[in-house]
Amino acid sequence: MNIKSKIHEVFPTPVYVSNIDRPYNEGEISLITETEKNTYLNTGNKTSNDLYILNNPLLLKLKNNLLDIVQDYFDKIISTSDDVKPFITQSWLNYTKQNGYHHSHTHTNSLVSGVLYIDCIENLDKITFLNTKHQNLEFTVKDYNAFNSTSRWFLIKKGMVILFPSYLEHHVELKEHANTRISLAFNVFIKGKIGNYKFANELTIN
Secondary structure: OOOOOOOOOOOOOOOEEEEOOOOOOHHHHHHHHHHOOOEEEOOOOEEEOOOEHHHOHHHHHHHHHHHHHHHHHHHHHHOOOOEEEEEEEEEEEEEEOOOOOEEEEOOOOOOEEEEEEEEOOOOOOEEEEEOOOOOOOOOOOOOOOOOOOOEEEEEOOOOEEEEEEOOOOEEEOOOOOOOOEEEEEEEEEEEEEEOOHHHOOOEEEO
């Protein structure tokens, strides 16, 4: 029986991908290299002790590049008329060596989270996002699609920036190769006024 139908994707979750389209300067490279000596052992990888790494003056240009990309995310995805401005809260460097990984997690106290990939094996390294919505029934899947998949991964490359809602669970699988994968992760919140005075839902965030 040939049934004509149309399937709509309702309320999709955005994963935004962009790039830093420039080489890193000497100051940025020096700081990223030296910071690996000043890390703590996280679950499956090493993380910089400086958890506001983008506040370092040597990364000011890079921070401004990322803020431009964050603003583009807000313009295209959130698309609000409220008088708000996104800003980066905490930020940190991750160093993942062979047999390292990033455990599954979300980012609390944040609206949007992002990752900049500084060094990686292009078209081999990846990030995986998880669908954590509860399902009452678990079917054996014949063909995966946007509606029945429990995970979705993206191949990464140097200079790539990925932004996503902070509630979206994600992880990095066990790294098999000998190089060190370096990424810069960050969280984003907003300043300004949202809502409407007459609707009694106005909120000002300074």
